[in-house]
Amino acid sequence: MTKLSIVVPEEMLVPVPALPPATSTPSPPQPGSFPPPRCSSSANYKNILTHLELHGNGGRSSSWMETIKASSPTHVRSVPFLPNAHSESDESDWNKRLPSALSRFDEITTAAKGKKIAMFLDYDGTLSPIVDDPDSAFMSDSMREAVKSIAKYFPTAIVTGRCRDKVFSFVQLAELYYAGSHGMDIKGPTKWPKHTNAQAKAVLCQPASAFLPVINEAYNVLVEKTKVFPGAKVENNRFCLSVHFRCVDEKIWNGLAEEVRSVLAAFPDLKLTQGRKVLS
Numbered sequence: 632m633t634k635l636s637i638v639v640p641e642e643m644l645v646p647v648p649a650l651p652p653a654t655s656t657p658s659p660p661q662p663g664s665f666p667p668p669r670c671s672s673s674a675n676y677k678n679i680l681t682h683l684e685l686h687g688n689g690g691r692s693s694s695w696m697e698t699i700k701a702s703s704p705t706h707v708r709s710v711p712f713l714p715n716a717h718s719e720s721d722e723s724d725w726n727k728r729l730p731s732a733l734s735r736f737d738e739i740t741t742a743a744k745g746k747k748i749a750m751f752l753d754y755d756g757t758l759s760p761i762v763d764d765p766d767s768a769f770m771s772d773s774m775r776e777a778v779k780s781i782a783k784y785f786p787t788a789i790v791t792g793r794c795r796d797k798v799f800s801f802v803q804l805a806e807l808y809y810a811g812s813h814g815m816d817i818k819g820p821t822k823w824p825k826h827t828n829a830q831a832k833a834v835l836c837q838p839a840s841a842f843l844p845v846i847n848e849a850y851n852v853l854v855e856k857t858k859v860f861p862g863a864k865v866e867n868n869r870f871c872l873s874v875h876f877r878c879v880d881e882k883i884w885n886g887l888a889e890e891v892r893s894v895l896a897a898f899p900d901l902k903l904t905q906g907r908k909v910l911s
């Protein structure tokens with residue numbers, strides 16, 4: 632991101648509010664709205680993204696399907712998932728390796744003394760619930776208040792695959808850093824919290840600007856080619872594109888992935904990765 636020259640004094644190492652659960656209030660489906668009504672409910676959990684290379688072939692389809700199912704199950708489950716973890720014991724291994732920060736808060740504050748602290752927060756599935764329609768992934772007011780409280784103490788950034796403007800429209804906190812398009816579009820706060828140096832420089836970093844024409848061209852082709860896959864949605868995140876298949880029948884996931892891969896073959900400057908029921 633950016634070089635932060637903020638030393639957090641010891642007295643600022645205070646517990647910050649625990650983030651409230653990312654819950655959503657279901658709204659009735661609107662006629663013609665996305666997603667189509669046949670969609671099942673979605674999972675509300677945060678996950679580890681598996682950036683699975685989809686270039687090339689060689690029998691990757693089935694492992695890709697398994698990874699997708701594991702990393703973003705259709706049905707709500709009570710525990711988070713890992714790409715290769717399906718059992719409770721795997722889950723417990725995961726918790727051993729990466730325990731909840733809140734359960735070891737004293738250790739964290741001790742280790743953080745005298746250090747510069749910055750908060751990096753994901754958006755989808757962390758600050759907002761995972762929902763079928765990406766345009767409706769709203770964050771709750773209580774979550775917004777929690778993030779606002781954190782930003783009073785530490786430089787705080789939202790790092791997301793979303794378009795920066797879009798995530799800002801959801802979060803609406805001017806005191807945060809926003810790293811949109813998976814870090815290809817970074818902007819600093821427009822309202823500086825008290826802990827920052829008044830001379831702090833405005834930050835705007837868009838290293839992929841030269842690729843905008845090619846990204847837009849790929850977007851148009853993807854929109855056209857994915858029309859035949861009911862439920863598919865292409866989202867333009869400015870410096871990256873998302874092809875959503877959360878609402879696509881599982882039976883045609885492979886076909887959709889093949890189509891996306893074949894479109895991307897004509898755009899050698901663009902890289903294909905995978906997230907939670909999304910190809911980016």
Ligand SMILES: O=P(O)(O)OC[C@H]1O[C@H](O[C@H]2O[C@H](CO)[C@@H](O)[C@H](O)[C@H]2O)[C@H](O)[C@@H](O)[C@@H]1O
Nearest residue numbers: 754755761762763765768791792873877907909
């Ligand atoms: O880095 P993130 O903030 O986690 O962004 C990754 C993708 O997030 C969004 O998609 C995900 O959330 C949607 C809304 O809950 C859900 O419908 C979708 O299935 C998820 O993949 C966003 O829409 C994508 O553009 C991001 O790439």
